[in-house]
């Protein structure tokens with residue numbers, strides 16, 4: 108029986124679905140029309156400027172852009188993740204996925220293979236800034252794939268990542284297309300297999316992932332996609348552990 112002492116907006120059936128399938132959604136974080144103004148600010152303020160990570164403009168923009176900080180702490184997202192990970196939540200990374208027409212395939216992978224997180228506890232939200240459909244290569248996931256850690260191997264030339272889940276180790280026939288309207292999101296675990304195909308349409312597909320963990324997890328800066336000086340957000344509850352560095356909402 109779930110007791111609800113905190114602001115958690117998942118039913119027991121939804122929590123069970125997540126544990127069974129490794130994903131949940133889509134849900135609306137905001138109406139599509141509201142995302143129109145947010146998209147405009149992302150286009151003018153974020154995509155055209157350098158952020159705190161010298162290696163990637165799309166990464167960690169919650170540190171310098173209020174519009175990204177607000178998306179990353181959106182209560183419709185965070186309160187749902189609280190239904191999975193509990194009341195104390197750390198947004199430890201944010202990353203834009205700007206797949207222009209012609210943008211490369213992202214191969215099947217489990218995120219935890221790429222991350223400096225110990226223990227490996229994470230729930231991600233992927234929020235659509237543009238409409239994401241099969242046509243412009245929405246994310247696909249494999250339900251139930253989070254219950255196994257799969258071997259990863261070098262990916263072929265021409266795809267976006269250097270490694271991918273070994274194709275002999277899983278069955279992709281039950282893959283689900285996560286088609287989303289702007290402002291909608293889905294959540295998934297650090298081991299849920301996901302990918303997106305090459306964007307063969309003439310439509311950009313822009314989304315953002317929000318990575319959420321709990322205060323007992325340590326986020327290493329070495330050997331990681333993060334950068335020196337990276338800060339996380341204490342998005343909900345409290346942190347009595349003190350492993351991670353936090354910053355508040357950046358000013359405009």
Ligand SMILES: O=C(O)CCC(=O)C(=O)O
Nearest residue numbers: 204213218246302303316
């Ligand atoms: O946006 C994509 O196509 C891939 C997203 C992804 O790999 C992720 O959010 O972990």
